[in-house]
Amino acid sequence: MARLRRTRWQLTALITAITATCLIILGLVAATIDGRSRDKTVDDSLDRVTTALWHGVNLKPEEDVIDTDQLKKYDVANGDMGVLILTANSDGKWVDTYDHLRSWMPSEESTRALADDVFQTDQTLFRNDVDSVGRPIRLAARSLTFEDTEVRAAIIVGTNPGARDKDRALLLWGLVVGGLVLVIASACAAHVLSGRSLRQAVVMVDEQERFLGDAAHELRTPLATLRLVSEPRRRTPHEVERALLDARALGDRMERIVAGLLARARMQAGVTKMERVQLLLDQLAESVVEEFHGKNIEVRTEPSVVVGDPALLSLAVRNLVENAITHGAVNPNAPVEVYVAQGRVSVRDHGAGLNPQVSSNPFQRGVTSGRGSGIGLALVAWIADLHGGSASMEPAAGGGTIASIALPPPPLSS
Incomplete structure (x- = not known):
């Protein structure tokens, strides 16, 4: 039993470990996919704003400078993303021409290096950086030139550094807490199921x-x-x-x-099944009685047909006869009487009668009047119940005890 209990806990631990491993792998995959999806969503948003500004930024009439008054009217230039437009002066150095939420943008050194890099490519450039207080930020930059002028500009757009991290942290906490709940539920279910499987x-x-x-x-x-x-x-x-x-x-x-x-x-234990054959109960009882050589046994039988297992029914009749011989020993001259009729085998002894200690349930395992262990009659009751019948024991008129086993009649053939 101790080994089975250890096996149950080992199965519980194994199933829990497998579940936890699978959840960890799924959590990592989900977090990775979510991270890439969020990065793509952010990049798409940055690209849309950068493209809108690239198409919407103009020079002031008859001047080679960015029209910042016009930028102040653009929603995309004054939304929830940081915007920085740099232009190159006559010395080729970058200066801030327009900014929105400048504290969310990187330092001047980083933005000017990004402006230099963006003119080396003809497409939107994405980069990770940190803002002025060291928080991570995602940037998109695009170069801007105007025909018939020497004006060069760089449009840099950055995300809100806190919103994306907050949503991601919420997702990760959800994965952790949900995973722990599932692991605990899996452990409980595994313990219950392993107990049932080992039952x-x-x-x-x-x-x-x-x-x-x-x-x-x-x-x-x-x-x-x-x-x-x-x-x-x-x-x-x-x-x-x-x-x-x-x-x-x-x-x-x-x-x-x-x-x-x-x-x-x-x-x-389910290893074997009871054999069910049609047999003559009276002949079976007579063959069992013949095994008791030299014993004073009287047999009276009538033809009786039943359906059952011959070996088990022989064991039941044999136990009844042995029980009668054992308890009838107080009167050795009196015979043991066996009577078979209508699917019933009754065995009478002429002993001291039914002991009050066992009269309530004489067929219960371990119940005995002092001789034997009480297992023989317990087997009789089990065999009778297995065949859909019953076992009984009652005092006999004139002294002694009658123990019987009754079996149901065979089914009518169609």
Whole structure:
């Protein structure tokens, strides 16, 4: 049982680890895809603003300077993105011509280096940088020239440095918290499911322990008797023959005990299934009684057809007869009476009667009046229930006990 409990916890840990690993991988993939998607979305937004400014920025009439008054009227130049327009003076140095949210933009050194770089390409240039207080920012830059002039300008647009990081942090926290919840739920579900999956194994272990315990109880008495019978001492030929017969009888009894216990254990564990054949119960009972050589047993039978397992029903009848012989020993001259009719086998002894200690449930495992272990009658009740029948025990008129097993009639053939 301890090994099964350890196995259950190991299965729980394994399933939880697999789930956690899968969630971590999925979380990393989701975070990577989200990051790339957010970067693309930001780049698209920056490109749209940069393109709009590139088409909308003009020079003042008859002057070679950017019309900043016109820029102040553009929504794209005064939105939630930082905007910086640089122009080159006569010395070729870059100067700020227009800015919006300048604190969100990089330092002058970085923006002028970006302006130099953008004139080396004829397309929008994207770059990561930091703003004036060291926060990360995404930039887009594009060169701007005017026909028939020597004016050169660079348009630089930067994102809000906090909005994107806040949304991303929220997503990451969601992935972490959601992943932890799923891992905990997976661990609980794994523990429950592993317990259910091992339930049959627990039942089999219980049945194994029960089988070993029952076998130990049942075999203790015949083994002790066999030891006494086979004890080395001087014997007459008649005594030797008698000892051999007793030893053989004890061996047969132990074989029947083990076979019955093993059959029950295998069926309850689902290893084998009960055989269902049509048989004559009266002939089966007579063949069982013939095994008890030298015993005072009277048999009365009527033709009785039932459907069941011959081996199990033989075991049940045999246990009833052995129980009657054991408890009827107080009156050795009185016979054990076996009566079979209408799917019912009744066995009467002429012993001391039903013990009050066992009268409430004589077929319960472990219940005994002092002789035996109470397992034989428990097997009888189990076999009867397996066949859809019942087992009973009641006081007999005039003394003694009647133990019976009743089986249902066979189904009518179509």
